[in-house]
Amino acid sequence: MDPAAMFTDADAAALYDLLNPWDPGRRPGDAFYHGLVMAAGSVLDVGCGTGAMLHHARGEGHAGRLVGLDPDRASLARARRREDVEWVAGTAADAAGQGVVELATMTGHAFQCLVDDDDLRTSLAAVNGALCPGGRFVFETRHPQARAWEEWRPSNATAVIDWSGRELRVCHEVESVADDVVTFTESVLGPGGGVLHVARAVLRFLDPPALDAFLAGAGFTVEARYGDWHRGPVTGESVEIVTVARRDQRAAPSPSTTTATPTAEAPAPAAL
Template sequence: MDFTPDAFTPDAFTPDDAVALYDEMYRWDGANVPSDRFFDLLVHDADSVLDIGCGTGMMLHQARDAGHTGRLVGLDPDLPSLRRARRRTDIEWVEGVAVDSARWQDEFALATMASNAFQCLVTDEDLRASLAAIHGALRPGGRFAFETRNPAARAWEGWIPSAVQTIAGGGWDLRQWHEVESVIDDTVTFTETTARPDGTVLDVGRTTLRFLGETELDTFLTHAGFAVELRQGDWEGGPVTDTSRSIVTVAVKR
């Protein structure tokens, strides 16, 4: 469903509007956004790609637009996101969480979890089972590429209600802010509020993310049968430091 700015009442801001807003805010742009370019290059070089937590499917849409002729599969549990992804029918779209990657065996050259989707794997059990399933879905020598926010950089400390983001233009005029509800060990639960310019709240979403450090992350990867092939703390190849915002990983199926 397309966004209709004049129709906004709290009840009328639908989940479809929320995912359309996500696309507007985080438009996939490999030409200008280094993180998008990082994934685009890997996807370009892989003849079969499983994008886990694909959301609205922007990365795979872009890959097809750029002429990718191989197999592209997007997996996500969020139906409004998948509805938007499915506007393109020359890509396979599957409803499910990362652990559902177990439905494929030795099929993909590349698996991705872009835009910190990896942090949606919160419990040790889900991390272990999801990584095992992703490992199984890859061909021998296949790669798993993802980033996760570096806990040392404490990104959640900037998720405060006074840090209001304005989304204006292209038919949009909205405000969005975040508020942390709890930080328990390495798990952060926060809300994302979307409102009209006058403060009328349209939507409040709640998310829990895990912030794994490098050592613990690598323990999970090793146990799942992956070897870390590339590790960097930014999108230009710099090392992971205490101020790096991200831990970027390409892991290979051993």
């Protein structure tokens, strides 16, 4: 790490937005979610990060309840720049305490941050508990068959000019691949090549059968499954697994780590 250089967690959140601008006009994944969000009366975005999706929805005239939930304080501080959206510090396991919504989302592969089985079960049950009967949970996860992590190497670094005109490079390096769990680092390098910031991440790559078993166990029915952002099927070439899961009409399993339960039930949302 270059001790002379300052690169804060707030800078890392700003860099995330620079590298991943929310733009439904240009990015098919953003367009996919934007349509769902605008059609839903209320939305909980789990793992909302810097809040760009809900910022955009409100800016485009969404008039209903919008809630962003994320454990990362620096990202949430950025999200809070827009005050007409509710922002909550917490993990997916805290979702059931946020009231009842028609649509829950996990975008930007946030779902893959749920790594161990217990956290997956607790988190999915909590998201289920945040939905009205018939409400949808929509998220994407990278298909393990595409082995995305094989591209995560320093030679594939991304160059970017930051807000102060510095040329930075962002590079990834895999530490381990153990079954379906990949551990890697993301490093930000300054103009002279010095390391400004390092973040370590652990992601799980579930295949469709494993995903569906977790969803069924948490009270979801898979309503639609896509292999791309244009609603094509999952094939042997798919890079993404996009899932639309509907909360079963039966009572959701109660999340073990949350005490709050929804007190009001919103009407079931319209079909997608």
